Amino acid sequence: MYTVKEVAKKMEVSEHTIRFWAKSGFFPFVKRNSNNIRQFEENDLEWVRIVKCLRGVGIDNKSIKKYIELCIIGDSTIKERYDIIKKTREKAQKQMKELKKQLELLNFKENYYNELIKNNSKDTWNPMNKK
Amino acid sequence: MYTVKEVAKKMEVSEHTIRFWAKSGFFPFVKRNSNNIRQFEENDLEWVRIVKCLRGVGIDNKSIKKYIELCIIGDSTIKERYDIIKKTREKAQKQMKELKKQLELLNFKENYYNELIKNNSKDTWNPMNKK
DNA sequence: ACTTGACTTAGAGTTACTCTAAAGCCATAA
């Protein structure tokens, strides 16, 4: 049993975001205790994990809601859920490619600046220096 | 020489976003022709590339503006720029790790759903099915 | 001359948070 705060810490998402997601209907199955406090079970964390994953890959909240709703409907929606996950996985792979390129550029620039500092030389690449 | 539209296409960023970035002062060096049309030179694309990279890694626009301003100031800011790029590179590496984990989860789920479909079996993992 | 299409701007609208304020519940210190 976890409170929102504990879930937030465990899953590395802000409390605000967990509450926002809860309000958005992403966790329709989370119970409350007699004081109206949300009690996330171990199982519920699995849902936080998948929501975090989908958001992390840039799936919008409306689509996430739809996915959750398909889960609620049950086994008749497995094919549809499969399609969503597949498309999301493809999207994530594209992002991975992008991120690799960005990392390369950052590595290049870090190196470049590092050399400049070491050799105390001018930044000849910076177009501002050509004016 | 490229118009906003051409830059947008070449760099895979929307025209709106290029204009928004321009308005935000990310390209203070781009010239206009006599009709007030922006003319991006080859060199300028380098700047679009680095802005896209920084944004892609989640650096906020205020920080990007600051980086641009440091570039404008010139060689005295090389160390400061180095620090920014280094921190950004570290951030990107963290994201790479995250993305890998997310990709694993998506692969797992895609596989899982695929098995369900192939074997025409029940989705016993879905907590909604346990209620 | 008129329409088409590419470009411009200001500013409204949208998404997904992110934060604030007000209030409820409970434990412990004075």
Add this chain to the structure above:
DNA sequence: TTATGGCTTTAGAGTAACTCTAAGTCAAGT
């Protein structure tokens, strides 16, 4: 017993970064 602090809740205001719309300029084609 009161109050102080710490936790939770909600509604709703605020923010970042787009994203889109409307209204305008201009040059070229028919």
